[in-house]
Amino acid sequence: MVHMDTKLIHGGIDGDENTGAVNVPIYQTSTYRQIELGKNKGYEYSRTKNPTRDALEALIAELESAKFGFAFASGMAAISAVLSLFKTGDKLLISSNVYGGTFRVLDKVFSQFGISYEIVETGDLEVFEKSITQEVKAVLIESPANPLMGVSDIAKIAKIAKKHGILSIVDNTFMTPYLQRPIELGVDVVIHSATKYLGGHGDLIAGLVVTNDEVLGQKIGFIQNSTGGILSPFESFLLVRGIKTLGVRMERHCENALFIAKHLQTHQGIEKVFYPALPEDKGYAINSAQASGGGGMISFILKEEYDYKKFFASVKLIALAESLGGVESLLCHPASMTHASIPSEIRCKMGISDRLIRLSVGIEDKNDILKDLQNAIKLSLKA
Structure with a gap:
């Protein structure tokens, strides 16, 4: 075959x-x-x-x-x-x-x-x-x-x-x-x-x-x-x-995403990380059985003492943009972007809060992506 x-x-x-x-x-x-x-x-x-x-x-x-x-x-x-x-x-x-x-x-x-x-x-x-x-x-x-x-x-x-x-x-x-x-x-x-x-x-x-x-x-x-x-x-x-080039790109997307997800898990500014390749994720077992990787998409929730608007304003390498899946890393605010067409009461039931952030992890150097995220989280801490 x-x-x-x-x-x-x-x-x-x-x-x-x-x-x-x-x-x-x-x-x-x-x-x-x-x-x-x-x-x-x-x-x-x-x-x-x-x-x-x-x-x-x-x-x-x-x-x-x-x-x-x-x-x-x-x-x-x-x-x-x-x-x-x-x-x-x-x-x-x-x-x-x-x-x-x-x-x-x-x-x-x-x-x-x-x-x-x-x-x-x-x-x-x-x-x-x-x-x-x-x-x-x-x-x-x-x-x-x-x-x-x-x-x-x-x-x-x-x-x-x-x-x-x-x-x-x-x-x-x-x-x-x-x-x-x-x-x-x-x-x-x-x-x-x-x-x-x-x-x-x-x-x-x-x-x-x-x-x-x-x-x-x-x-x-x-x-x-x-x-x-x-x-x-x-x-x-x-x-x-x-x-x-899908194969070589997806391998790097998955590698980078798992690296970023693990680091965000332990960050003091992050309340929760959603990524199916994390063993702690509730979908891990099923995803591992039906897919050969976790993909390049991560979502996470900033803690309340951090300002999500300042976070988006503070990233330098990663672009705030619609879409996903490109070679470049992209950040999205689902509540006001991709899922804005869904009524707020339904969004809340779904768990899509204002502090939810979606990250399409690109194929840049993973440490550069991580540094940009860490710096933006640091700068978004409320006074």
Whole structure:
């Protein structure tokens, strides 16, 4: 069996048969000359199909051990395409910690079409199963979940979902197929905000969807073509290029994140650290069983005697910015940034307080990252 590191570089469509180019070219075209009426070379219009996008879609399908892959213009476009599988009267169960954009599109857009949702603690399998009613058609989870890094047992959730005849959908953005492959654990659909670790360099916006199910593959492909939220040839090329270095980047992300998490655990200014590769973390055992690392995302809570606004103002190396998964370290304030669209009362129930900070650990020198954090915490101590 070919190792994942090799698949990242040679998976999907490897190179260009027409010219021998080792990289798939950017086929920057909207349409294609047809051989004769009703006959073409496999392509007729780039919304429907494009060779560069084909290479990316074949690659992500192979990496996730799936048969079908689809590339979209953003992570939210990918999520919206999957949510378009459902109809009026259908209900979805979603993780208690879920990306604010996912919550927003369900709460503000799909609710207008009669599709409802319920926030459930999917880490508690008994609570999850009891929440499945006749109206429920799918469960959508993140593991680890954004931003509190809550871990759900993906294989058991998929098994329960199949038992009740509902779809299981996993957002695998934080882990990537390098660390975790939900399709192999029995999941029906996997989503990625490929803007993050898969692209890896903060220079593109993209979303990916994979499935192993032929019927679902046909439906998602139809939605992709019909609604048209496809990824451009240029960004498809950039994403294939980014994926080639995913292995070496994720190894460094994981190494740095564990180093930072351990140091923050013992810092006098930190109340709690959330990172699934810490043995003390409540999701450690499950995450260790279903993933080969903790990923590069950490969240932590500053103690009350520290001013979180001063903390953000005091970092020098690390940028205060939306997004995650790039080579550079990024800090985020979930309550006012990624999860601001979630009502404050729901955020509080989720545990997303003003003192919660999310850190996307980059691949810089780990000691430089740590020094920047330590200095910012020191300067944020209230007088």
